[in-house]
Amino acid sequence: MARRKESDRAQQNNDDSDSNPNDELEEEPDFDDPEGYEDDISEQDLMGDLIRQRPKETDGVESIVVIDGVPQVGPERIEKLQNVLKKLFQKFGKITNEYYPLNPDGSTKGHVFIEYSNASEALEVLKGTNGYKFDKNHTFTVNLLTDFEKYNDILDKWENPVPQPFKEQGCLQYYLLDQDACDQFSVVYEQGDKVAVYLNTQPEPSLLEERPRWTETLVRWSPLGTYLATFHAKGIALWGGEKFQQIVRFSHPGVQFIDFSPCEKYLVSFSPLADSRATDEPQAIIIWDVLSGLKRRAFNADKSQALPIFKWSHDDKYFARMGVDMLSVYETPSFGLLDKKSIKVQGIRDFAWSPTDNTIAYWVGEEKDTPARVTLLELPSRNEVRVKNLFSVADCKMYWQKSGDYLCVKVDRYAKLRKDKSDIKYSGIYYNLEVFHMREKQIPVDSVEIKETIQAFAWEPVGTKFAVIHGEPPSTSVSFYEVKTGQTPTMVKKYERKPCNQLYWAPSGQFIVLAGLRSMSGALEFVDTQDFTVMNTGEHFMATDVEWDPTGRYVSTAVSWWGHKVDNAYWLWSFQGRILKRVALDKFCQLQWRPRPPSLLSAQQIKDIKKSLKKYSAQFEVKDRLKMTKASKELVEKRRKLMQEYEDLRKQKQEEYAEQRRRRIELRNNVDTDETEGRGGELEEETVEFFIKEETTFIDE
């Protein structure tokens, strides 16, 4: 039939041109086939390209999607269902056809066919609605119609996939089994060309592993210390085990920042330059599963957002990001939005997870007549467990205590506000510290007012104290406050005029290092906050970083090449501020202690250990002394060897010197200068008179 049509059409065209009244042209010869002419060329040869474009029955089949998991409803509710579904699926493109298969009794069968105007729209639907939670009991499964064909075509003969050989990872936690519980630390130097991992043994740290070009910029330990992450132009690699072999690789071109979830289950990598426009798939932020190495979800990044963009809850269950007027909380392992929608928070400025509970603290700025407020939001219930309104707020900063017992909100408040077109100018700024007692009923809030500028704030990680640096540099003061139940925090100690700008608490509390970094030339003060004795003061000139080891026994200070171009070195101190080791490395960049997971001991066990500390410490001291004497013995041994070698050489030299004595004397006109150097008897004594002082005495007549 098609052939007929086509030849008819050709005929018609010819007729048209014939009928065209055009006298100037000569009459065209007749191209028509004679009657009864049998074409010996097949149409396929003649116009194969046209035939190929002929519509087929299966055309458009790829723009059909099949949705399973649709509620089964009786005939009376079909229309309603259709409306709801239409609304949902219209978003993705123009629906040209839809079909609801029905049971004989007129109820729906629970699946729906929808045809779109083109295949790309169908793909969109697949992406957007596969796994869509329609309601509590119904989750959609969406497939392309063509998929069915694909699965039908699967070969009958099934080849079992060859199982991947099991890769022995070794014990990733081996570093915790160190006999003396020495900690490891990583050192990046020579501008990032070299990375070394040391074990902090006394008196000399011992080198465990050193590799050139291990990373391209820096390294990071995972939060529990299991993995060492290295940065490369193509992505991130994780290393671990005794030999630091590669565990897993994440390919993410241009990655610059990473963030582990607190339990190390997931890794967030951020590549600020990744162009997401090239493909529809977001490229900038990728969340990976650390164990399997698989990509879990990708996100786009807003340009101006502060890092980290995603903040994790303490148990890896949730992660959240802030948007304009909303807070998006995602849950794992589905990586979907919690309850499918973001939390609307008008004017949200910042948020922070509690380090021990699934509670988010966020604050919103002032808006016309509504005051600023800090809200504690419990998840996943979304209960606002505490709301605190604050007035005349310029800015807020939230500090969780590491044990999650307290939250302190530093509020910058103003006395006067002047609006200058778009600029807002605050004057008479003063500071309030609002302390939330998280472990008490109703979460009472206490407040401390500080008149001076606050330079730094830090909670004691375990305990009830916090420290504040306030005042204008260089005449800053440091104050310590104690938080008590139902009382306003009381100041327990104030150090006037302490030149420092950073506070570093020991991970187990009690001890703190007050540091004046960078512009304050690296002054260090080691303070015991139990009785506020200054245990020691020190200085690491131009220090840029201070870091405690995970057990709180040692402190490292560093002058990083990133911050200061000369004298790059790291120094190790005891927690009392005794200098142990100075290591100068060319273009040293970074020192990081390998973290430890939290202790598995119960509170009672720790208490028992503390009780019998005296017994243990005696043992340890003996061990330490042994090590020191062994080390000094080794050193002396080494020196003796060096001296021996040198003495041999010198002896040889002296013999040669003695042999050449005659020739030397000849050279100096037969004057023996070898002997006279000690100012021997041959030298004649010479008296030199020096003018020392002049005195004029007037003598009366």
Next chain:
Amino acid sequence: MKPLMLHGHERSITQIKYNRDGDLLFSSAKDNHPCVWYSINGERLGTYEGHQGVVWAIDVDWETKRFMSGAGDNMLMIWDVQTGKALGKIEAKTSVRTCNFSYSGNMALYSTDSTMGNPSEIFIIDVRTVDSSFSTNDPILQIPLTNAPKATSMVWGNLDEVVISGHDNGDLAQWDLRTGKKINLVSEHAKSINDMQLSKDGGFLITASRDCTAKLFDADTLECLKTYKTERPVNSAAISPILDHVVLGGGQDAMDVTTTSTRVGKFDARFFHLVFEEEFGRVKGHFGPINSLAFHPDGKTYASGGEDGYVRLHQFDPSYFDFKFDY
């Protein structure tokens, strides 16, 4: 003890040297007149007037009769120590960077800079007959360093048979005087060698380099024996004549000094154990890098000359002699 501060120069010190007896100290600076001082009390005896440029290098012969100075005015001048009169002068094509009397005092060497298309050159001259016609004297030996790094520091080798030159790129070369050929070359330093000094018996050689290290060499074989590491360019190093100690001086480059605090500069004189390569003491004082260091021949005093224009004479405290390393 409080050091003696000798302030007779208006510009930065370039080199200081004791005579063999140790009673006199000679100093040169970037001003035009080298000075001579009593080392016992720091009194200035006099100056040698005649140069018209930076005096880069000086030396005195073993009898303390003749004094030699090489300067940026392309002149090498030989003086009578006692009277301060110029005995003779040689005009070079470029500025004279180093000059040394031989062990015998009969010969001297000097080397010139490579500038304005002229290569750096090493000259050996006879100084026995010095008079006004001296300048026309041909050198005994002339070694042009064409297409080679310039010589920055020189010393005489054993028995006046060889000379050792330190170069701009850190190379050390040994030259045979009889043939004028290079007989040995070692490249242990990464950057320019600023200074070389021999031990008392001439068996060892210490080099000071811009690569922040000083190294001890066997003066005959040029085998590198020890390395003393610091964080700053080393401008000068000396070996104690009585103890197994070396002293290193240097500091941040003079051109960077004004931009940072003095504490960044590290202008201390630093004492290392000769054998163990361990630092055991520092002497503060200069407020610019140290350019030249010298031990008194009796080993009880040392002198340092700095970019700040001061020469400081330090007498060692008894504790210096009491200090012993365990071995």
